[in-house]
Amino acid sequence: MVVTIKDVARAAGVSPSTVCRALSAPELVRAETRERVRRSAAELDYSPNRAARGLITGRTGxxxxxxxxxxxxxxxxxxxxxxxxxxxxxxxxxxxxxxxxxxxxxxxxxxxxxxxxxxxxxxxxxxxxxxxxxxxxxxxxxxxxxxxxxxxxxxDNPGGMRQAVTHLTALGHRRIAYVAGPRTSWSNRERVRGLRAAVAAAGAHLAEIGPVQPQFDGGVAAADPVLAAGVTAVIAYNDVIALGLLSRFNARGIAVPAEISVLGFDDIALAAMVHPSLTTVGLPxxxxxxxxxxxxxxxxxxxxxxxxxxxxxxxxxxxxxxxxxxxxx
Amino acid sequence: MVVTIKDVARAAGVSPSTVCRALSAPELVRAETRERVRRSAAELDYSPNRAARGLITGRTGxxxxxxxxxxxxxxxxxxxxxxxxxxxxxxxxxxxxxxxxxxxxxxxxxxxxxxxxxxxxxxxxxxxxxxxxxxxxxxxxxxxxxxxxxxxxxxDNPGGMRQAVTHLTALGHRRIAYVAGPRTSWSNRERVRGLRAAVAAAGAHLAEIGPVQPQFDGGVAAADPVLAAGVTAVIAYNDVIALGLLSRFNARGIAVPAEISVLGFDDIALAAMVHPSLTTVGLPxxxxxxxxxxxxxxxxxxxxxxxxxxxxxxxxxxxxxxxxxxxxx
DNA sequence: GCTGAGTGTGAAATCCTTTGCGGACTCTTG
DNA sequence: CAAGAGTCCGCAAAGGATTTCACACTCAGC
CATH class of the missing domain: 3.40.50.2300 (Response regulator)
Known part of the structure; x- marks a missing residue:
């Protein structure tokens, strides 16, 4: 039913060993034989069984x-x-x-x-x-x-945070909030580290909120504490949290960015699709x-x-x- | 290095055949032997090599x-x-x-x-x-x-469209637009079919726009033709297109749903995250x-x-x- | 005590491919 | 012309698990 190396060998009039070599170590077989084998293999639409190969080479591909x-x-x-x-x-x-x-x-x-x-x-x-x-x-x-x-x-998470803070301070923000992702997240730790350094270097003030679940609801939940912190801008651990913030701000009638600026992280596709579209740190x-x-x-x-x-x-x-x-x- | 069926066989004092049976056809081996084999297998953390098994059974798992x-x-x-x-x-x-x-x-x-x-x-x-x-x-x-x-x-695409149309006509809409997905999409054809039937049954009027790419930009591009069609509601082939519609309506200062209602299809996660949140036909x-x-x-x-x-x-x-x-x- | 059925186990073949080894052959060289 | 070096290719083993077949053993029945 399914074509094996033996079928090719028979068709080409050689042994299975030669078929194998012709296909995977061409320099070991005479040009003429090699071509014959390759033609037979192509005609029969042969391709080696990966399981069998893996068994002997130890590589599965x-x-x-x-x-x-x-x-x-x-x-x-x-x-x-x-x-x-x-x-x-x-x-x-x-x-x-x-x-x-x-x-x-x-x-x-x-x-x-x-x-x-x-x-x-x-x-x-x-x-x-x-x-x-x-x-x-x-x-x-x-x-x-x-x-x-x-x-x-x-x-470069710290670098990304530096870009974010530079953007905000250039706009004139001095009081910035951060909505943290899960404590167990390595990315979150790196982002916090970079953020603290960048905010300190800019002589601004940082209010840390959370941690929250890195999901829409986490952002919704963090929105009120962010407002209570009296900041003019907020950076979220990721875009999904930022969307939650936007949603809750909207529900409370807080204008973005007129009353508060919101910045995300990741640049997921939705970031460009929502209103207002989300300023964010894009990752490759x-x-x-x-x-x-x-x-x-x-x-x-x-x-x-x-x-x-x-x-x-x-x-x-x-x-x-x-x-x-x-x-x- | 990696433990094979032979190692287990040796440890349990039986042949590889018996190990195999003990693990995959327990009823063929005496209870006492079976237990011994299973303990050895567990101790050695043995699990069969899937490639080898696949070679002979023809099943890869x-x-x-x-x-x-x-x-x-x-x-x-x-x-x-x-x-x-x-x-x-x-x-x-x-x-x-x-x-x-x-x-x-x-x-x-x-x-x-x-x-x-x-x-x-x-x-x-x-x-x-x-x-x-x-x-x-x-x-x-x-x-x-x-x-x-x-x-x-x-x-049930036609059924979903029926639900959508029922919702809109109950609200009082009589003129409805549809923004079509790719002509090659089976789902789109089914949705169109169901939609036409439902609209006709309700005695309403349908304006078909598109087809457009089933992406955000497709929705953005379709928004103006939708408005030009003089409808009070629009159903999009999918949620992503609907988001594009919302974005363009917003840019043109058209209030949703006050001036026009927008309905999506799929219920992707974002549908609940945008503003206004998107009414949509959810798929399991x-x-x-x-x-x-x-x-x-x-x-x-x-x-x-x-x-x-x-x-x-x-x-x-x-x-x-x-x-x-x-x-x- | 011998036969027959029935149960539990092992030996060996099998799946398909790769690869070490050696045989056959050609060609060069002294 | 014989010996040595190279080249090309086939044989056979190997890889790990499954499965067929057959052997050995137990036990019931007569």
Whole structure:
């Protein structure tokens, strides 16, 4: 039914060994034979059984990808980048969504690890210790997180916050609020760190609200405390929270940006679709994904990983309609 | 390094055959032996090599999932449902994103087919002929599309449109516009069909605009023609288009819903997050995914597919703030 | 005590591909 | 012309699990 290497061998009048070599180590077989084999293979539409090959080479040609929540619009962008790059390198991608559950994440990594050559862990929620443990057993790349010497792709979160603060202070804001994401999030910690430094350097004042769930409701819930803090601008941990803020401000009749400026983080697609459109710090989502796969493939080629194992990508400020000068009182 | 069936056999003092049976056909081995084997397997943390098993059984335990564009917020929901159900059935999921390119879709299906037991094709863009061709070669389930007798999960698009029209006519609307999605989209054709019937039954008038790209810009572009059509309500092919409409109406100073009501389709997460929040026809995204996997697994168990091969899911109207009575003039 | 059925286990074949080893052959060189 | 070096290709083993077949054993029945 399905064509095997033997069928090709018979058709080309050679042994299976020669077929194998003709296709994957061409220099070992005479040009004439090679062509004959290749023609037969093409005619029969033969392609090697990956399971059988994997059994002997130890390589599956598959990558594993673990994300916390596809429902969070940040992740599909990353997944697309990973997909695309993996496909270029002739690798297929297993996808697993953990629903933000660290325990599920551990289980999934454990089971996926056995079926793939390497894993990309996107914003992993498990502990650093667990990550280090997995990293010694299986090739692994982190996205949006740094742990020990595990290869990782991150974005310049402090730099992004600097851009955000520069924008706001240039507009004249001196009192800024931050709505924090989950305490367990590495990205949140990095953003807070960069934000504090930037605000201090600008001689402005920072009010920290939260942490809240990095979801719409989290933003809704944070809106009133933000107003109570008496600030003229607010930066949210991510765009989805910022949308929650906008919604609640709107409900309370607070004008944005006339009375308060709102700034998000991530630049998800919706940021440009809402009203007022959201000023936000854009992250290179697809590039992150691609870079992650590049690092992983490099790691597979050279397991000792002498090469570059870190990659930090830049952010870009997208100025839209939700930020403006502070009210003049 | 990695533990094989032989290691377990040695530890339990039996042959590999017995280990295999103890784990996958328990009734064939004496209770005492079975327990001994299981303990050894657990101690060594053994799990069978899926590639080796697949080689002989012909089953990989993997499913393939093909989607047109993860960036479209409709699909991540479906993917989550598929993920979850597949995992419950102990199957892993290969994900491929075609970027809305029918040719890429064909290529991806062809390559994926060889590595999986079956495929779920989500809103496939390729031709019906091609789909039928693949369906004879590999177990396959369609989501959001019907072609011949290929097993499929769909939603009741005409029913959803009926709900939408009922809502609008109850509010008093008599002149309704529809912004159409791509002509090649099966869902769009079904929605148009249901819409025409419902509008006719209500004795109202329908203005058809488009087709436009099912994206934000498509909605922006359609807004002015909608206004020119002199309607009091507009239904969009999907929520993303509806968001584009809202944005353009806002820019032109048209009040929603005071001057015009806007209705979307899909109930993506953002629909509740924008202002005014979007009235829309909700689709069971996760359930669709789960149902798709159920159909596929049934098909794998019984390739002749005597069982139910079709599943149509209901829609639900989410009334929010973007619809209201027509202006009284 | 022997036969027959029935139960539990192991040996070996099988799935498909890759690869180490060695045989056959050609060609160069002394 | 013989020896040595190269080139090209086939044989067979290997990889890990499943499954068929057959063997060994137990026990009931006569």
């Amino acid at each position: 598959n990558l594993g990808l673990v994300v916390p929540d596809l429902g969070n619009p940040f992740f599909p962008g990353v997944v697309k980048g990973i997909q695309a790059r993996a496909r270029e390198a002739d690798h297929a991608v297993f996808l697993a969504d953990t629903d933000e559950d660290p325990a599920a994440e551990v289980r999934l990594v454990r089971t996926l690890a056995k079926q793939v050559d390497g894993l990309v862990l996107c914003s992993p929620r498990m502990s650093g210790t667990e990550l280090r443990g997995f990293a010694t057993q299986t090739p692994l790349v982190l996205l949006n997180r740094r742990v020990g010497r595990i290869p990782a792709v991150t974005v 989502m697809e590039s992150s994904g691609r870079a992650g796969v590049d690092l992983l493939l490099a790691l597979l080629r050279d397991p000792e990983g002498a090469g570059a194992t870190r990659r930090e990508l830049g952010t870009h400020l997208m100025v839209r309609a939700s930020t403006g000068p502070p009210p003049t009182d | 993997n499913l393939g999932l093909v989607v047109p564009d993860l960036g479209n917020p409709f699909f991540p929901g479906v993917v989550k449902g598929i993920q979850a159900r597949a995992r419950e059935a102990d199957h892993a999921v290969f994900l491929a994103d075609t970027d809305e390119d029918p040719a890429a879709e064909v290529r991806l299906v062809r390559t994926l087919a060889k590595q999986v037991d079956g495929l779920v094709l989500c809103s496939p863009r390729m031709s019906g002929t091609e789909l039928r061709g693949f369906a004879t070669q590999t177990p396959l389930v369609l989501l959001n599309r019907r072609v011949g007798r290929i097993p499929a999960v769909t939603v 995204m996760e359930s669709s995914g789960r149902a798709g996997v159920d159909l596929l697994l049934a098909l794998l168990r019984d390739p002749e597919g005597a069982g139910a091969t079709r599943r149509e899911l209901g829609t639900h109207l989410m009334v929010r703030a973007s619809t209201g009575p027509p202006p009284t003039d």
